Amino acid sequence: MTMQASPQSETGESDAGEPETGLLVEAPDAGxxxxxxxxxxxxxxxxxxxYRLKSRRREAAETVVPPxxxxxxxxxxxxxxxxxxxxESRRFLMRPPHQVLEVGFLDSANLSDQLSALWSSTQVALIxxxxxxxIGFFLATIMSQAKIVERxxxxxxxxLQAIPILAIVPLIGFWWGYGRTSRVVxxxxxxxxxxxxxxxxxxxxxxxAMHDLFTLHxxxxxxxxxxxxxxxxxxxxxxxxxxxxxxxxxxxIVGDFFFGRGNAGIGQLLQRYANNLNGEELLAAxxxxxxxxxxxxxxxxxxxxxIIGKWxxxxxx
Amino acid sequence: xxxxxxxAAVKFDGIGMIFPDGTExxxxxxxxxxxxxxxxxxxxxGCGKSTLLRIASGLLEPTEGAVEVDxxxxxxxxxxxxxxxxxxxxxxxxxxxELHGIDSSERRALSTAAIELVGxxxxxxxxxxxxxxxxxxxxxxxxxxxxxxxxFLFDEPFGAVDExxxxxxxxxxxxxxxxxxxxxLFITHSISEAVFMSTKxxxxxxxxxxxxxxxxxxxxxxxxxxxxxxxxxxxLSGEVSKALRGSHx
Ligand SMILES: Nc1ncnc2c1ncn2[C@@H]1O[C@H](COP(=O)(O)OP(=O)(O)O)[C@@H](O)[C@H]1O
Ligand SMILES: [Mg+2]
Numbered sequence: 048m049t050m051q052a053s054p055q056s057e058t059g060e061s062d063a064g065e066p067e068t069g070l071l072v073e074a075p076d077a078g079x080x081x082x083x084x085x086x087x088x089x090x091x092x093x094x095x096x097x098y099r100l101k102s103r104r105r106e107a108a109e110t111v112v113p114p115x116x117x118x119x120x121x122x123x124x125x126x127x128x129x130x131x132x133x134x135e136s137r138r139f140l141m142r143p144p145h146q147v148l149e150v151g152f153l154d155s156a157n158l159s160d161q162l163s164a165l166w167s168s169t170q171v172a173l174i175x176x177x178x179x180x181x182i183g184f185f186l187a188t189i190m191s192q193a194k195i196v197e198r199x200x201x202x203x204x205x206x207l208q209a210i211p212i213l214a215i216v217p218l219i220g221f222w223w224g225y226g227r228t229s230r231v232v233x234x235x236x237x238x239x240x241x242x243x244x245x246x247x248x249x250x251x252x253x254x255x256a257m258h259d260l261f262t263l264h265x266x267x268x269x270x271x272x273x274x275x276x277x278x279x280x281x282x283x284x285x286x287x288x289x290x291x292x293x294x295x296x297x298x299x300i301v302g303d304f305f306f307g308r309g310n311a312g313i314g315q316l317l318q319r320y321a322n323n324l325n326g327e328e329l330l331a332a333x334x335x336x337x338x339x340x341x342x343x344x345x346x347x348x349x350x351x352x353x354i355i356g357k358w359x360x361x362x363x364x
Numbered sequence: 365x366x367x368x369x370x371x372a373a374v375k376f377d378g379i380g381m382i383f384p385d386g387t388e389x390x391x392x393x394x395x396x397x398x399x400x401x402x403x404x405x406x407x408x409x410g411c412g413k414s415t416l417l418r419i420a421s422g423l424l425e426p427t428e429g430a431v432e433v434d435x436x437x438x439x440x441x442x443x444x445x446x447x448x449x450x451x452x453x454x455x456x457x458x459x460x461x462e463l464h465g466i467d468s469s470e471r472r473a474l475s476t477a478a479i480e481l482v483g484x485x486x487x488x489x490x491x492x493x494x495x496x497x498x499x500x501x502x503x504x505x506x507x508x509x510x511x512x513x514x515x516f517l518f519d520e521p522f523g524a525v526d527e528x529x530x531x532x533x534x535x536x537x538x539x540x541x542x543x544x545x546x547x548x549l550f551i552t553h554s555i556s557e558a559v560f561m562s563t564k565x566x567x568x569x570x571x572x573x574x575x576x577x578x579x580x581x582x583x584x585x586x587x588x589x590x591x592x593x594x595x596x597x598x599x600l601s602g603e604v605s606k607a608l609r610g611s612h613x
Binding site: 254256257259260261262263264265266270274275278279281355357358359360 | 421422423438440442443444446448449450451459460462463464491492493
């Protein structure tokens with residue numbers, strides 16, 4: 048036997064659009080997506096963003112145009128500093144943009160230096176991040192299973208987080224030498240904390256009623272972890288990953304300054320250019336290192352959308 | 365804990381509950397619900413209704429008295445739909461059968477039947493975030509139906525949806541009760557909801573919760589939604605309402 052009410056009458060705002068019968072319209076929950084729905088012509092200014100009347104093209108223009116304008120203004124300011132403020136003799140302090148482009152990026156010897164340094168730093172950052180993720184997931188998972196482990200481990204995590212990298216540089220050098228391994232260790236130390244904290248927070252975020260449901264139906268620890276706690280933790284995990292990925296890139300570059308043996312990374316390049324007063328190359332390397340940070344941040348954002356975008360409303364995060 | 369007797373789906377015998385902090389939530393609650401009975405408890409908020417359901421389901425041990433119930437396939441519908449947001453409607457509906465280790469082809473058959481039963485056909489692949497409150501509740505109902513539980517516990521399940529949806533859901537629950545033949549223990553604030561669906565309405569007193577009045581509901585099933593406007597219905601609702609007001613003091 049089938050129930051009487053047609054599902055149509057209750058969809059509120061699924062992509063089926065407006066229900067046909069006017070009588071049975073349910074008030075939409077606040078914050079539900081407004082896509083495909085006729086928008087009222089005028090909304091008060093304090094209405095949620097998504098509800099405001101806006102065409103797609105205009106929305107795109109509004110996201111792209113302001114940063115472009117600001118970027119243009121900044122480049123203009125850069126030229127002003129280079130030609131307006133600095134005399135010829137001191138212009139090496141701030142080379143104008145086109146020279147940075149020409150010398151820093153388009154010169155083939157410099158470019159190959161830059162790219163190989165970029166590649167080396169990327170590897171260090173990613174290896175460090177990967178190891179931090181493994182350690183972080185493992186610790187957070189154990190901590191989520193027993194309050195006593197959480198209590199025991201947490202103070203040490205905070206301590207680790209509070210140690211300035213500079214203070215343990217000698218130790219790291221002692222133990223792991225002055226090459227790549229130590230750079231990876233810096234990345235791990237620097238990016239571990241946000242992963243643990245966010246993963247743990249996520250694992251503990253499932254509501255009590257959900258846990259009751261699993262208890263009622265005899266779920267064991269592993270099932271509960273796999274089917275409830277871990278998926279519930281994903282949004283928080285991604286929030287942590289985006290932070291940690293950025294930190295790991297910083298760690299790779301900072302690590303270069305102390306542990307510079309082996310393949311040169313961006314940090315070493317920065318140092319070398321600064322020592323030689325290579326203004327163009329120096330600025331190019333700065334741009335490159337921030338580009339690496341942006342790409343890593345963006346990749347994790349993209350992964351997040353790919354993996355949890357279907358079900359998770361990121362506006363609530 | 366003994367298993368179910370021949371007729372009673374759940375039997376509370378002199379239940380008392382005092383929480384460790386000294387809160388006395390329930391006192392001497394004795395109640396037996398047979399298959400074919402749909403019992404609703406109304407009572408002021410905080411009087412111990414949820415506590416009684418948690419005791420029935422085994423989530424909580426009473427400090428006094430005993431419960432007889434078969435917990436192997438218990439239906440428990442929570443106040444919120446408690447859907448897993450990362451699962452589609454169908455995947456949510458299959459969750460309990462999954463936890464009970466039922467194999468995938470049978471799971472699929474059970475979920476398809478339940479989806480049809482609550483009128484969610486066509487929405488199997490939607491995620492909870494795109495469902496209305498009423499549809500989430502239907503998904504939650506369907507999820508419980510897949511187990512074909514002999515006893516359904518409902519803890520104010522329709523409190524969060526609007527009036528019209530609530531009446532639809534009441535109508536559907538009442539039909540399911542008849543077609544699926546389970547025993548029901550339903551908690552609600554709404555007197556009209558209680559009278560409309562139940563064979564019996566019980567009134568619980570303010571804390572410590574005790575069952576103070578009982579009303580048999582004589583209307584036959586399936587009940588027409590318009591029965592709410594009959595004089596008999598109004599009269600019975602009035603009596604329950606009066607008892608409920610008395611129970612607050
Ligand atoms: N774990 C607990 N510890 C202490 N007091 C509790 C606990 N759970 C519920 N209570 C108290 O018991 C009383 C009954 O709660 P509950 O059964 O949830 O009421 P309701 O009738 O609204 O469902 C309330 O006063 C509540 O504060
Ligand atoms: Mg309650």
